[in-house]
Amino acid sequence: MTDFFKRLLNQPEPPAAPDVPPAEMAAYLRSLDDRQWGRYAFSREPLEGKFTPQQKDAYTAAANACGAEWADKLAAEHDTRDPLTLCGELGLKLKTPATPAGGGQVLFAQFVQPDEITIFTDCLDKAETLGGLLPARAKLQSIILAHELFHAVEEANPDIYTRTEKIELWRKPFSNKSCIVCLSEIAAMAFAKQLLGLDFNPYALDVLLVYPYDAQAACGLYAEICDLMKEE
Amino acid sequence: MEYVIGALLLASFFGLAVYAVRGGNLMIGMLIIGTLWTVLPLFGNTFATNPDFIAAYPGVTDISFVDAITKVYQSGPEGWGSVLVNVVFGAWFGRVLLETGIADALIRKTVELGGDKPIVISVLLSIVTTAIFSTLFGAGAVVAIGVIILPILMSLGIPKVLAVGSFMMSVGAGMYLNPVLSGQFLAFFLDENGKQLITYDDPARLRWAVIGMLVQLGMVIVMTAVSLRKKKTVHAWVASAARRARPGYVPTKALIAPILPVLLLVIFKVPIILGFTLASLYAMLVCGKMKSFRGVCRTINKDFYDGVVDTAPLVGFLLMIPIFNKSAELCVPYFNALLGGIIPNSTLVISIFFAVLAPLGLFRGPFTLFGCGAATLGILKGIGFSTPYLYALMVIPSITMNVSICMTQSWIAWGVSYAKVSTREHLRKTLPYAWITCAVMQVITFVMFG
Numbered sequence: 001m002t003d004f005f006k007r008l009l010n011q012p013e014p015p016a017a018p019d020v021p022p023a024e025m026a027a028y029l030r031s032l033d034d035r036q037w038g039r040y041a042f043s044r045e046p047l048e049g050k051f052t053p054q055q056k057d058a059y060t061a062a063a064n065a066c067g068a069e070w071a072d073k074l075a076a077e078h079d080t081r082d083p084l085t086l087c088g089e090l091g092l093k094l095k096t097p098a099t100p101a102g103g104g105q106v107l108f109a110q111f112v113q114p115d116e117i118t119i120f121t122d123c124l125d126k127a128e129t130l131g132g133l134l135p136a137r138a139k140l141q142s143i144i145l146a147h148e149l150f151h152a153v154e155e156a157n158p159d160i161y162t163r164t165e166k167i168e169l170w171r172k173p174f175s176n177k178s179c180i181v182c183l184s185e186i187a188a189m190a191f192a193k194q195l196l197g198l199d200f201n202p203y204a205l206d207v208l209l210v211y212p213y214d215a216q217a218a219c220g221l222y223a224e225i226c227d228l229m230k231e232e
Numbered sequence: 233m234e235y236v237i238g239a240l241l242l243a244s245f246f247g248l249a250v251y252a253v254r255g256g257n258l259m260i261g262m263l264i265i266g267t268l269w270t271v272l273p274l275f276g277n278t279f280a281t282n283p284d285f286i287a288a289y290p291g292v293t294d295i296s297f298v299d300a301i302t303k304v305y306q307s308g309p310e311g312w313g314s315v316l317v318n319v320v321f322g323a324w325f326g327r328v329l330l331e332t333g334i335a336d337a338l339i340r341k342t343v344e345l346g347g348d349k350p351i352v353i354s355v356l357l358s359i360v361t362t363a364i365f366s367t368l369f370g371a372g373a374v375v376a377i378g379v380i381i382l383p384i385l386m387s388l389g390i391p392k393v394l395a396v397g398s399f400m401m402s403v404g405a406g407m408y409l410n411p412v413l414s415g416q417f418l419a420f421f422l423d424e425n426g427k428q429l430i431t432y433d434d435p436a437r438l439r440w441a442v443i444g445m446l447v448q449l450g451m452v453i454v455m456t457a458v459s460l461r462k463k464k465t466v467h468a469w470v471a472s473a474a475r476r477a478r479p480g481y482v483p484t485k486a487l488i489a490p491i492l493p494v495l496l497l498v499i500f501k502v503p504i505i506l507g508f509t510l511a512s513l514y515a516m517l518v519c520g521k522m523k524s525f526r527g528v529c530r531t532i533n534k535d536f537y538d539g540v541v542d543t544a545p546l547v548g549f550l551l552m553i554p555i556f557n558k559s560a561e562l563c564v565p566y567f568n569a570l571l572g573g574i575i576p577n578s579t580l581v582i583s584i585f586f587a588v589l590a591p592l593g594l595f596r597g598p599f600t601l602f603g604c605g606a607a608t609l610g611i612l613k614g615i616g617f618s619t620p621y622l623y624a625l626m627v628i629p630s631i632t633m634n635v636s637i638c639m640t641q642s643w644i645a646w647g648v649s650y651a652k653v654s655t656r657e658h659l660r661k662t663l664p665y666a667w668i669t670c671a672v673m674q675v676i677t678f679v680m681f682g
Binding site: 044046047049050105106107108109110111112113114144147148151154155167169170176177178179180181184185188205206207209210221 | 340343344345346347348349352353383384386387388464465466467468469470471472650651652
């Protein structure tokens with residue numbers, strides 16, 4: 001069925017990225033800074049066409065600052081940097097089912113309003129096949145949980161930057177102000193990075209956690225990121 | 233004898249239904265049932281003794297063996313040629329819209345209007361999808377548009393099952409007006425000389441098709457509004473496959489291209505193939521793809537090739553359908569003998585029947601023309617209902633149940649698998665709204681043609 005639809009889409013096979021070894025990918029992805037990951041996040045933003053590169057960088061910096069600030073604030077308030085403990089203290093429910101398999105997307109985790117975080121553990125199981133390229137399972141789970149914790153914090157604080165920063169989409173006299181969806185994700189990554197003291201942006205997991213599911217898809221993503229960085 | 237043959241035909245009809253529901257290959261299924269429905273009536277004709285029965289169907293009960301097999305296996309597929317040609321040109325036009333970036337730009341501009349409001353975006357995208365698929369056809373086009381729209385919907389926290397359901401039902405809404413799909417339905421209604429008994433631009437049919445599109449689109453909007461009313465915010469960390477490179481600049485004036493062929497046909501009576509060609513050239517011109525003659529030749533050549541590849545999986549099935557249709561004509565006397573007294577000849581009763589039992593259009597069942605509904609049509613034709621009524625009666629479940637929500641439709645199987653939604657979830661979400669759409673449309677059909 002997959003081949004059938006690939007043929008229908010008539011797309012060329014993903015770039016010859018399958019040749020890129022995961023270790024090389026991991027090294028490159030870890031080397032990217034937060035501003036560069038912001039460009040990646042904006043490439044997936046539905047309103048991307050509305051922003052200049054300078055605006056994207058400014059928004060990225062503000063979202064990263066927001067995520068980091070809230071990580072420190074929460075850690076200070078609860079006297080812990082352990083996402084699991086924070087999850088319990090914030091009264092959040094944590095579910096850990098296996099993930100659904102197949103399809104064009106890999107789902108790592110989700111936060112459902114008002115207080116439910118789900119981590120799909122299948123991606124953690126599969127990550128172990130990459131050996132030492134990724135953090136240990138417990139650490140990986142903490143990163144993902146921390147990311148979702150930020151969304152819980154976001155929901156509980158309507159005055160947080162990622163919810164108050166809006167742009168006008170319609171021309172006067174009409175008005176439709178919208179949040180910038182990717183800012184929430186950028187801030188959540190910064191939150192996890194700051195809370196856990198990581199030396200890389202968790203966005204790297206977008207590629208590395210997909211690799212065990214579909215090496216070609218991961219390499220396609222990697223190639224897309226490389227192209228984005230070259231465009232700068 | 234006529235009752236025995238009628239009973240055997242009916243048994244084979246249910247056999248086809250079971251075969252279709254169990255996921256059997258429909259192309260081969262159509263060939264087998266077409267052959268069976270040629271052999272059985274010919275056998276019955278040979279041994280029929282009732283002079284009234286023989287006299288009632290001149291040209292059918294006395295057809296020769298050679299005429300029968302020529303009618304079924306030669307004239308049938310040949311007569312479908314015009315439909316196939318439209319399908320191919322439609323697929324080419326679809327490719328042009330995708331390759332010029334018009335479809336992509338249309339969706340992105342829509343999203344930029346909606347912003348972060350899931351319900352506004354969802355409704356706007358449903359309207360745009362319906363407009364696009366009022367001309368575009370083919371699994372390739374649906375998949376190509378789906379890989380743009382579905383991630384956008386899901387990134388805004390719209391539940392996956394709603395994203396897939398609303399997108400696919402919007403595609404289906406557009407199909408009410410789609411000239412390529414309509415051509416396939418219209419080809420079921422030919423006279424003895426192969427001339428169409430009802431045409432695409434028939435004013436009453438066109439009015440009915442526009443109403444059908446609006447009713448289904450309205451139901452998609454209701455489904456979206458109801459589903460998102462109590463929706464909880466969802467933030468999902470999802471990694472998706474690499475995106476296709478964004479196409480170049482697409483001017484605003486290019487965005488009318490998707491509906492140009494239908495507008496040309498409806499307003500200026502421009503034949504649909506010329507409409508597709510003019511709209512394709514317009515799209516390429518305004519998107520700056522006509523800078524050199526050689527470049528234009530290369531682009532048209534490639535888009536046409538890709539369009540034909542898009543339709544390839546359908547072609548075999550489309551060529552077997554007329555074999556089945558023609559064989560069904562040979563069976564009419566026997567179905568009438570067996571069921572003529574049972575099947576009501578009141579349009580009101582038939583309409584109620586089709587409204588209440590609309591899900592029989594799922595899984596290639598007896599209410600879809602892309603399944604064993606072709607045989608149902610054969611039976612109903614024998615009762616003598618008017619062509620516009622029969623057309624509308626059968627097309628409603630074929631589009632709303634089969635093309636819009638059924639898992640046996642190739643692009644729906646893709647969408648459900650892409651978003652990782654279970655079949656059960658998908659049907660639970662969409663079936664009630666599709667069912668209501670069918671019921672409303674059957675009422676409208678009864679009022680207009682009953």
